[in-house]
Amino acid sequence: MSVVFQAENIHTYYGKSHILHGVSMEVREGELVALLGRNGAGKTTTMRSIMGLTPPREGSINIFGKNTTKWAPYRIAQSGVGYVPEGRKIFGHLTVHENLLVPPVTKGKWQIDTVYKLFPRLDERRASKGGKLSGGEQEMLSIARALLLNPKFLILDEPSQGLAPVIVQEVMRTVGKMKDEGIAVLLVEQNVFLALQLADRAYVLSDGEIVYDGTAADLDSDRERMESLAGISHA
Numbered sequence: 001m002s003v004v005f006q007a008e009n010i011h012t013y014y015g016k017s018h019i020l021h022g023v024s025m026e027v028r029e030g031e032l033v034a035l036l037g038r039n040g041a042g043k044t045t046t047m048r049s050i051m052g053l054t055p056p057r058e059g060s061i062n063i064f065g066k067n068t069t070k071w072a073p074y075r076i077a078q079s080g081v082g083y084v085p086e087g088r089k090i091f092g093h094l095t096v097h098e099n100l101l102v103p104p105v106t107k108g109k110w111q112i113d114t115v116y117k118l119f120p121r122l123d124e125r126r127a128s129k130g131g132k133l134s135g136g137e138q139e140m141l142s143i144a145r146a147l148l149l150n151p152k153f154l155i156l157d158e159p160s161q162g163l164a165p166v167i168v169q170e171v172m173r174t175v176g177k178m179k180d181e182g183i184a185v186l187l188v189e190q191n192v193f194l195a196l197q198l199a200d201r202a203y204v205l206s207d208g209e210i211v212y213d214g215t216a217a218d219l220d221s222d223r224e225r226m227e228s229l230a231g232i233s234h235a
Ligand SMILES: Nc1ncnc2c1ncn2[C@@H]1O[C@H](COP(=O)(O)OP(=O)(O)OP(=O)(O)O)[C@@H](O)[C@H]1O
Pocket: 014, 017, 019, 037, 038, 039, 040, 041, 042, 043, 044, 045, 046, 086
């Protein structure tokens, strides 16, 4: 399996605050990898580093075989990396359909009609303003928008945050579908149980360092370890 994404010994800062202390990780073709850890562990910072939004000051990032460490975010996105940020940054004053017209048109399976087929609820609500959607619908819209770039690598930051349990299941099913479509996925998730059910492998971050690197099944079978490393969410 070829490597889609690889971070080698990255150190990322916000101003003088040293947040990531030599993080190394990778995602291979066809994999769904969970990135876990308590609040403030550095999960979002890792994703921002990958996307070039907060580039690492040391270490390197390779995506699809290219050194993207110093690339601008738009260039990383254009190379085939979809990013669904924490807090669903959709446009509240635009309709669902207008939100879907924002990303540039790209070649591939995911076009506006195919994402409406994947998310019939969005199709029904295409004339509704983004700000009027439920949390689950906003999450779908956020994922749909990322899919329109026809990414080969998708990174999702807490897609289930603040959603009702039944909607969480639906969002997780969607994430599983992305993997089935052949998209490599890096998933940050507070809901450790659900994430480990879906994932092939997992990393756990603690204070900006990787403290677990192994299969999702191994971590899932050791509840005590999982609790001490990643914290447990019953959401
Ligand atoms: N813009 C910023 N400026 C300064 N420090 C920041 C900034 N954003 C995050 N931090 C700090 O960096 C550390 C890691 O934050 P990060 O958001 O990556 O954690 P996280 O694992 O995503 O947490 P959560 O589960 O709460 O989303 C935290 O100590 C946080 O306070």
